[in-house]
Each structure stands twice: as structure tokens, then as C-alpha cells.
Amino acid sequence: MRHTRVKDLLNGTNILHEVNAKGWVRTFRNNQFIALNDGSTINNIQCVVNFENTPEETLKRITTGAAISVTGNLVESKGAGQKYEIQVTKLKILGDSDAEKFPMQPKKHSLEFLRENAHLRVRTNAFGAIMRIRSVLSFAVHNYFQQKGFVYVNTPIITGADAEGAGEMFQVTSLPLENLPKNEEGNIDYKKDFFGKHTNLTVSGQLEGETFAMALGQIYTFGPTFRAENSNTSRHLAEFWMIEPEVAFNNLDDNMDLAEDFIQFVIKYTMEKCPDDLKFLEGRLLEEEKSKPQAERSEMTLLEKLNFVLENNFKRVSYTEAIDILRDSTPNKKKKFQYIINEWGADLQSEHERYLVEKHFKSPVILFDYPANIKAFYMRLNEDGKTVRAMDILFPGIGEIVGGSQREERFDVLVEKMRVLGISEEELWWYLDTRRFGSAVHSGFGLGFERLVLFVTGMTNIRDVIPFPRTPQNADF
Known part of the structure; x- marks a missing residue:
């Protein structure tokens, strides 16, 4: 008999x-009641074992984590909390199960313990819910752009370009590390490497994406990116996924419209498709909040935060106006901010971004027109000569979630910015060609997918929203 999903x-x-149902045992009570889960839902189905047709040796092997197959009649449940149950007539253990060694016992485990067992943590309710939500969000991303007529582009993972100019990249080489070839100057001879040049894992598909937008009009990338930033914070990963649309003929206002519409679409879609998982995670977070001091508790539940984004228009505020607001704010004057805002040009921190969203405007915020010296070389320079057409979207509880800009389409201005910053024209000759031939106004943004999953699930550590986190000193599994 073909099995049916729970x-x-x-x-x-x-x-x-x-x-017939197949899955993994979550609990086995009173030697009779099995809570069975197959990963299709946060909810278990109760399976009531019949002693008469289940050998005692089989009963002893029904342990937490065991994979089993049950056959029986689906009936209305007499117990509270479940609609149906299976009255078991046949039960089969599908694989070996070592009850004493299985780490995911039916009790509360710390998130750190679960990270150490990332290959098994998805069998818990919380991580099952997170990964189902991640899957739905991923589909929603493609769904949105495909409906809008965007072309999906797979940009290179191995690249010779540093899109952000930060230099924190993972090098790719086939050279023998124990005997590196040297040139006449005594430097490593990358001409003998696999690609004949110095290459790295990509930090962004944006630059390559721009070249396709200049031919296909509107494109998006959605793929893995890598940053060798030696940071062990709850907000950083060495390997993560990025969503990056690029649109020809869009200015910054168009870019802000696209980003706001996109985010609201994928969140609404996920709320419609994952109500049980979101409800479970909201309850989990409410329990966690009870253990925190009153001052540290969130003012909104998980679903309230998601609806906050859906029900409020994003407030658009210039960087200059935001600096004035922050400089005159009570937390700044009373030195409650960790990073005090004294003057224009400061790089805003998460605490500043959250203040603007949660306390001042009480809505999602889009900041625009940032100082040129704290933003990337490819952003369009404004007429004032000191700001660029950049934008960041700020959310409650998380701060920045999207970063984007109108791109610098003027060849001479772009070359001059690269010269000042020491960025090689020779290495980015192909990027400059898009400004030589048929250049046009265009814009795009980047959204770290894990940052989005973090917000939608209400989790607080980015390592808990990706299947196998890659961080400094950690490449297990």
C-alpha cells in the first residue's frame, strides 16, 4: 500500500x-500511543498500537527517532488536540534505532547543542518549521520575479572581481600550497594557476547581473555567496544566499517601489502557506520572552511584526534627515546608544536603524542618499558630489534587511571613482564596457536570504536559519 503524508x-x-503512514517517532507513551511525524507538517498524528498484533520485541524497538511504517484505520480521535488518529493493525520498524544514543530526545535542547547536531536538529519541531518556511520563502522569491517577467540568471560562483571592494574573499586555487610557483619578482605566479589569474568565491552576483540587465531588461539572481569576514556574531555567515534583481531604466524611486512590493509579497505568501509553522514559532518565542527582563522583551509578537510590514507603507527618509533625528534623540543625548551620533557621515549601526523603525516612525523605513565615502564605488553620485543614490530598507527587530542603489551609468564618473578607490580598470574592463556601449539608467538591490528567513521565523541567530552554517572555525557536516 502506498503511504500517505501525515x-x-x-x-x-x-x-x-x-x-499507511511512514515517519519518525517523536514520542511513545504508555507503550501504546505513538506520535508520528514525517516532516510534512509541524503536527504529529497519533498512532494507537494494538498489543495483540504487535510483538513485544517490536514494541521494545519503538523509540524516539525510530523510523516506522504503520498501517491501520484512520478514525476520529477520542483524545484532545488531534482530529484523527490511526488504529494500528500492522507496524514495521524500518531501520535501526539506538534509543540511548539518539541526541534529539523529547525535551528542550539549547540552540547551541542543536547547532552541534545540525544533521539531526531538523527532526525537532522548531527546525522542521524553520526549514519548511525557508523552502516556501525560496519558492515565493522565484514566484514573484517570474510573475513580473524577470529573467533568472545564474552568475558565476568563481570570479576575479570583488564586487564590494572589501577584499574579504575566499581564494580559489589549484596551486600546490607546499610549493607555490613564483615569478621573476618573487611573487606567486598566478599565470600557472587553473584559471591563469587570481580568483575567489563570489561575494555578489551584482556586477555580472548588471551586464544581463543591459540586454534582457530585468533580471534576478538567487544563489550562494561567500565572505571571509572573521566574525562570530549572530548576524554573520561565511556562506549564505543572496537575491539580487537588476532592472534597466529604473531609477532609485523605482528601485524602492520594487523592493517594498517584493518583500511584502513574499512575506504575505509565506504567511498564507505556513500558518501552523508560524503559529508554533510564535508560541516558542513567547515562551522565550517570559524568561527575559521586561526591558528586553519585544513589543510585538512574531505575527504582529510580519503584519507590521504588510500593513504599513515604508517611510522614505534621507540619510541626512535620519542623522538629524538620531542626533536629537533621547537615547543619543543620554548616551544610551553604544555608538553615539555626533556628526553627518557616521555609518549607522543596528541600534540606530531599529530606533528609527520601532520608536520614531513606527513603520518600516527606507533610508536613501547616503554619504559616498561609506558606500560602494558603483553607486550613482548625486549632484552634490558627496552623496550617492543608495538605499537601505530597515525592519523592526533586525535593522537593515535590503541594500541597493541606482548604479553609476556615466562612464567618466565611474572611472574616476574607481581611480580614487584604487580599483583596477583592467580587471573590470568588461564591467566598464556596459557604460561604453548603450549605457542607461539602471538600479538594483541585494537581499540576504538568511536575513529574510531570520525575520520571518523570529529567530535571533542567523546560524539557525540555514541547514548547515559556515562560520569561522566551523565547516562541519
Whole structure:
């Protein structure tokens, strides 16, 4: 008999029929009641074992984590909390199960412990919910752009370009590290490397994406990116996924419209598709909040934060106006900010961004027209000569979630900016060609996918929203 997913059994109406379900045991109570889960839903289905047709040796092997197959009649449940249950007539253990060694016992585990067991943590309710939400969000991203007529572009993972100019990149080489070839100057001879030049893992698909936007009009990338930033914070990963649309003929206002519409679409879609998982995570977070001091508790529940983004227009504020607001704010005057705002030109921190969203405007915020010296070389220089057409979107509880800009389409201005910053024209000759031939106004933005999953799930550490986190000194699994 073909097995039926637990989600379909719980949502169906075809009771009093024989069914087969397969999954993993979450709990086994009183030597009779099995809570079975197959990953299709946060909810378990109760399976009631019949002693008469289940050998005692089989009962002893029904342990937490065991994979089993049950066959029986689907009936309305007499117990509270479940609609249906399976009255088991046949039970089979599908694989070996060592109850004493299985780490994911039915009790509360610390998130740190679960990270150490990332290969098994998805069997817990919390991580099952997170990964289902991640999957739905991923589909929603493609769904949005495909509906809008965007072309999906796969940009290179191995590249010779540093899109951000930060230099924090993972080098790719096939050279023998124990005997590196040298040139006449005594430097490493990269001409003998696999690609004949110095190459790295990409930090962004943007530059390559721009070249396609100049031919296809509107494109998006959605792929892995890598940054060798030696940071062990709850906001950083060495390997993560980026969503980067680029649109020809869009100015900064168009870019802000696109980003706001996109984010609201994917959040609304996920809320519609994952109500049970979100409800579970909201309850989990409410329990966690109870253990915090009153001053540190969130003012909004998870679903309230998501609706906050859906129900409020994003407030658009210039960097200059934001600096004035922050400089005159009570936390700044009373030195409650960790980073005090004294003058124009400061690089805003998460605490400043959250103040603007949660305390001052009480809505999502889009900041624009940042100082040129704190933004990347490819952003369009404004007429004042000191700001660029950049934008960041700020959310409650998380701060910046999107960064983007109108790109510098003027060849001479771009070359001069690269010269001042020491960026090689020779290495980016192909990028400059898009300004030589048929240049036009264009814009785009980048959204770190894990940052989005972090917001939607309400988790507080980015390592908990990716299947296998890559961080300094950690490449397990």
C-alpha cells in the first residue's frame, strides 16, 4: 500500500479507511500511543498500537527517532488536540534505532547543542518549521520575479572581481600550497594557476547581473555567496544566499517601489502557506520572552511584526534627515546608544536603524542618499558630489534587511571613482564596457536570504536559519 503524508491524513476527510503512514517517532507513551511525524507538517498524528498484533520485541524497538511504517484505520480521535488518529493493525520498524544514543530526545535542547547536531536538529519541531518556511520563502522569491517577467540568471560562483571592494574573499586555487610557483619578482605566479589569474568565491552576483540587465531588461539572481569576514556574531555567515534583481531604466524611486512590493509579497505568501509553522514559532518565542527582563522583551509578537510590514507603507527618509533625528534623540543625548551620533557621515549601526523603525516612525523605513565615502564605488553620485543614490530598507527587530542603489551609468564618473578607490580598470574592463556601449539608467538591490528567513521565523541567530552554517572555525557536516 502506498503511504500517505501525515499532513494529508490530518487535513483529509476519508476516515474509516485503511491507510499507511511512514515517519519518525517523536514520542511513545504508555507503550501504546505513538506520535508520528514525517516532516510534512509541524503536527504529529497519533498512532494507537494494538498489543495483540504487535510483538513485544517490536514494541521494545519503538523509540524516539525510530523510523516506522504503520498501517491501520484512520478514525476520529477520542483524545484532545488531534482530529484523527490511526488504529494500528500492522507496524514495521524500518531501520535501526539506538534509543540511548539518539541526541534529539523529547525535551528542550539549547540552540547551541542543536547547532552541534545540525544533521539531526531538523527532526525537532522548531527546525522542521524553520526549514519548511525557508523552502516556501525560496519558492515565493522565484514566484514573484517570474510573475513580473524577470529573467533568472545564474552568475558565476568563481570570479576575479570583488564586487564590494572589501577584499574579504575566499581564494580559489589549484596551486600546490607546499610549493607555490613564483615569478621573476618573487611573487606567486598566478599565470600557472587553473584559471591563469587570481580568483575567489563570489561575494555578489551584482556586477555580472548588471551586464544581463543591459540586454534582457530585468533580471534576478538567487544563489550562494561567500565572505571571509572573521566574525562570530549572530548576524554573520561565511556562506549564505543572496537575491539580487537588476532592472534597466529604473531609477532609485523605482528601485524602492520594487523592493517594498517584493518583500511584502513574499512575506504575505509565506504567511498564507505556513500558518501552523508560524503559529508554533510564535508560541516558542513567547515562551522565550517570559524568561527575559521586561526591558528586553519585544513589543510585538512574531505575527504582529510580519503584519507590521504588510500593513504599513515604508517611510522614505534621507540619510541626512535620519542623522538629524538620531542626533536629537533621547537615547543619543543620554548616551544610551553604544555608538553615539555626533556628526553627518557616521555609518549607522543596528541600534540606530531599529530606533528609527520601532520608536520614531513606527513603520518600516527606507533610508536613501547616503554619504559616498561609506558606500560602494558603483553607486550613482548625486549632484552634490558627496552623496550617492543608495538605499537601505530597515525592519523592526533586525535593522537593515535590503541594500541597493541606482548604479553609476556615466562612464567618466565611474572611472574616476574607481581611480580614487584604487580599483583596477583592467580587471573590470568588461564591467566598464556596459557604460561604453548603450549605457542607461539602471538600479538594483541585494537581499540576504538568511536575513529574510531570520525575520520571518523570529529567530535571533542567523546560524539557525540555514541547514548547515559556515562560520569561522566551523565547516562541519
